[in-house]
Amino acid sequence: MTMLLEAEAPTTTAPDWELVYQRPQTLVDAPTHYCPGCSHGAIHRMVAETIDELGIRGCTICVAPVGCAVFAYKYFALDSCEAAHGRAPAMATGLKRVLPDRIIFTYQGDGDLASIGGNEILHAALRGEQISVIFVNNAVYGMTGGQMAPTTLTGMRTTSSPYGRDPLTQGRPIHITEMLATIPGVAYAVRRSMHSVAEMRKVKKALRLAFQAQMRGLGLSIVEILGACPTNWHLTPTESLDFIRDRMLPEYPLGDFKVDERLRD
Amino acid sequence: MARELWKGNEALAEAAIRAGVEAFFGYPITPQTELLEYMARRMPELGRAFLQAESEIAAINMVYGAACAGARAMTSSSSPGISLMQEGLSYIAGSETPCVVVDIMRGGPGLGNIQPGQADYFQLTRSAGHGDFHPLVLAPATVQEAVDLTYISFDLAFQYRTIVIIAGDGALGQMMEPVEMPPMREISQERPDWALTGVDDRPPRTITSLYLDADELERTNLRLQEKLQRVAANEQRWESYMTDDAEFLVVAFGTVARIARSAVRTARAAGIRVGLFRPISLWPYPAAALDQIVSRVQGVLVAEMNAGQMLEDVRMIVRGRVPIRFLGRMGGVIPMPDEIAAEISHIARVNHRSNGSNGKSPLSERSTVL
Amino acid sequence: MTRGAITIQTDRCKGCGLCIQACPQHVLVFGEEFNARGYRPVQLDERERCCTGCGVCALVCPDVVFTVYRQPVRRAA
Numbered sequence: 001m002t003m004l005l006e007a008e009a010p011t012t013t014a015p016d017w018e019l020v021y022q023r024p025q026t027l028v029d030a031p032t033h034y035c036p037g038c039s040h041g042a043i044h045r046m047v048a049e050t051i052d053e054l055g056i057r058g059c060t061i062c063v064a065p066v067g068c069a070v071f072a073y074k075y076f077a078l079d080s081c082e083a084a085h086g087r088a089p090a091m092a093t094g095l096k097r098v099l100p101d102r103i104i105f106t107y108q109g110d111g112d113l114a115s116i117g118g119n120e121i122l123h124a125a126l127r128g129e130q131i132s133v134i135f136v137n138n139a140v141y142g143m144t145g146g147q148m149a150p151t152t153l154t155g156m157r158t159t160s161s162p163y164g165r166d167p168l169t170q171g172r173p174i175h176i177t178e179m180l181a182t183i184p185g186v187a188y189a190v191r192r193s194m195h196s197v198a199e200m201r202k203v204k205k206a207l208r209l210a211f212q213a214q215m216r217g218l219g220l221s222i223v224e225i226l227g228a229c230p231t232n233w234h235l236t237p238t239e240s241l242d243f244i245r246d247r248m249l250p251e252y253p254l255g256d257f258k259v260d261e262r263l264r265d
Numbered sequence: 266m267a268r269e270l271w272k273g274n275e276a277l278a279e280a281a282i283r284a285g286v287e288a289f290f291g292y293p294i295t296p297q298t299e300l301l302e303y304m305a306r307r308m309p310e311l312g313r314a315f316l317q318a319e320s321e322i323a324a325i326n327m328v329y330g331a332a333c334a335g336a337r338a339m340t341s342s343s344s345p346g347i348s349l350m351q352e353g354l355s356y357i358a359g360s361e362t363p364c365v366v367v368d369i370m371r372g373g374p375g376l377g378n379i380q381p382g383q384a385d386y387f388q389l390t391r392s393a394g395h396g397d398f399h400p401l402v403l404a405p406a407t408v409q410e411a412v413d414l415t416y417i418s419f420d421l422a423f424q425y426r427t428i429v430i431i432a433g434d435g436a437l438g439q440m441m442e443p444v445e446m447p448p449m450r451e452i453s454q455e456r457p458d459w460a461l462t463g464v465d466d467r468p469p470r471t472i473t474s475l476y477l478d479a480d481e482l483e484r485t486n487l488r489l490q491e492k493l494q495r496v497a498a499n500e501q502r503w504e505s506y507m508t509d510d511a512e513f514l515v516v517a518f519g520t521v522a523r524i525a526r527s528a529v530r531t532a533r534a535a536g537i538r539v540g541l542f543r544p545i546s547l548w549p550y551p552a553a554a555l556d557q558i559v560s561r562v563q564g565v566l567v568a569e570m571n572a573g574q575m576l577e578d579v580r581m582i583v584r585g586r587v588p589i590r591f592l593g594r595m596g597g598v599i600p601m602p603d604e605i606a607a608e609i610s611h612i613a614r615v616n617h618r619s620n621g622s623n624g625k626s627p628l629s630e631r632s633t634v635l
Numbered sequence: 636m637t638r639g640a641i642t643i644q645t646d647r648c649k650g651c652g653l654c655i656q657a658c659p660q661h662v663l664v665f666g667e668e669f670n671a672r673g674y675r676p677v678q679l680d681e682r683e684r685c686c687t688g689c690g691v692c693a694l695v696c697p698d699v700v701f702t703v704y705r706q707p708v709r710r711a712a
Binding site: 057059061063070073074084094095097119120122123127 | 320332352
């Protein structure tokens with residue numbers, strides 16, 4: 001069967017073919033500005049799928065960050081707003097406090113959440129704010145061209161750590177999700193990765209549990225997702241997945257750091 | 266309604282509650298903290314949102330979030346805290362989201378002190394954050410006026426989709442005065458058509474201040490400027506006191522205007538025909554009203570608790586027509602009535618003597634910082 | 636072996652190649668032409684093997700260019 005152009009979907013040729021996969025309703029049918037192979041695109045899609053599957057599109061509000069994902073609000077078919085750099089958890093808090101029956105989630109990068117926004121995510125967690133946080137860790141500041149982030153690996157070169165991140169002067173990578181997992185107000189804190197099909201499926205499950213934690217009012221939920229940044233890593237998209245597996249996993253092991261037992265049933 | 270004794274900060278809080286504030290996010294900072302404490306007691310009683318944030322930065326962004334939902338949201342702080350809020354204010358202005366902010370000004374710069382001050386004037390009227398925007402800044406001089414201005418602040422904020430700042434100072438916040446509280450207003454549940462609520466059965470709404478395309482951002486700015494012109498045209502507020510036959514004019518706002526009022530009476534008793542012009546809206550500045558009075562007087566005294574900030578607005582309006590004398594006390598020092606009265610008699614005397622000679626007053630514009 | 640089919644929004648493809656690597660049947664290759672954005676979109680190449688409609692391409696694709704269909708499995712008559 002030769003390649004099918006969009007127009008001739010097989011359903012026209014063989015009406016009884018079963019549709020297996022299509023764009024989720026919560027994802028706007030528009031091209032994105034993300035670089036080729038950037039993990040944001042697929043993460044957006046999985047978030048949108050999760051919202052569709054949970055049937056909560058009508059009551060979900062997205063708080064976009066400053067960073068590569070600043071345009072998240074253009075890609076989610078949701079009511080959304082765009083927070084100042086690092087302040088998404090505070091903005092989400094304001095939204096949740098006046099819309100307690102709505103699902104509020106922030107979508108943030110590592111610079112946004114773990115650097116300038118460290119205090120905001122810390123106190124949202126301390127308050128057990130009923131919001132979900134999608135935290136994409138790609139070890140650099142992507143939007144501004146690949147500077148060092150709190151999650152930049154030891155020895156990793158970036159445009160602001162050109163000699164490789166030096167632990168003596170620039171500290172070591174931050175493990176913020178583990179830190180947040182120690183806080184009683186946090187109901188769900190896990191780290192997943194985008195570097196393989198199997199791991200991507202786990203990301204999807206984690207997103208679902210995060211939203212469910214909020215739907216049940218169990219406290220703050222955060223899913224840290226290791227993602228690729230081919231452009232700023234100067235690697236091809238496939239090499240970037242290897243980078244995650246070979247270089248990021250040793251520093252950032254995957255797993256569940258906190259799962260409220262009420263989430264299990 | 267009976268008049269009761271109210272502390273400024275608490276009166277401001279209760280006025281906001283009666284105006285229908287739905288969410289308050291604040292942070293402790295003297296001399297404003299009683300407002301936060303009052304909200305901490307009252308808001309939960311009424312089932313409304315109250316939260317002490319982890320910082321003023323977080324507080325203003327929580328206000329931004331709540332305001333995006335179309336809720337009447339508010340914060341309060343004092344000078345250093347307002348500095349921390351500037352980025353948030355710029356985002357709120359850039360996305361035309363309404364909110365109310367109370368600034369109980371204190372001595373600065375830096376940590377300064379906790380005494381009253383007026384040195385946030387530039388910050389509030391010139392640059393409340395990056396980019397071209399102006400909050401609507403109202404400066405009450407009495408606790409009653411603070412209540413009345415706060416009571417209408419949310420309506421103004423939502424009418425123009427802008428930030429309304431109530432600019433008091435440590436004196437106003439801490440003093441107690443008899444006040445008649447306005448009636449409790451019902452919180453309206455319906456939300457504006459731009460508010461985020463969850464899409465349900467309509468296209469998604471987005472609230473952002475990001476416009477990467479320059480033309481689009483310029484169009485947004487032009488729209489903002491057009492709105493600010495409407496605000497400027499409709500929301501100028503001031504009070505004139507004994508200015509009809511005045512030969513000399515004192516210009517002052519807030520606490521200093523109250524002190525100047527007694528100085529004016531003292532000077533009048535001493536035969537000097539002086540009046541007081543008190544701007545209530547610091548932005549938009551009541552320029553036309555001041556200009557009209559200036560055309561009839563021979564000298565102006567500007568008195569502030571700063572190094573001369575409103576002074577610059579007055580200069581622009583006076584345009585050199587008459588000499589301006591300035592009395593500025595800083596550091597939280599409050600000028601006394603007799604100090605102001607002395608300055609009034611100075612400009613009167615100097616002007617009187619010069620009229621005897623060639624009529625051109627030797628007193629060029631001079632600012633004395635006592 | 637179930638048979639599958641895909642449609643590809645070639646104008647959205649950024650030529651990242653993640654689907655090519657991930658496809659278990661290795662039936663995706665870079666096309667010859669360029670799309671409007673200057674990328675070489677992927678295309679189906681079923682010369683040796685066929686698409687089974689597993690949907691892995693759609694899972695890994697950052698730009699949601701794939702729609703995946705599967706032929707319903709007919710019970711042995």
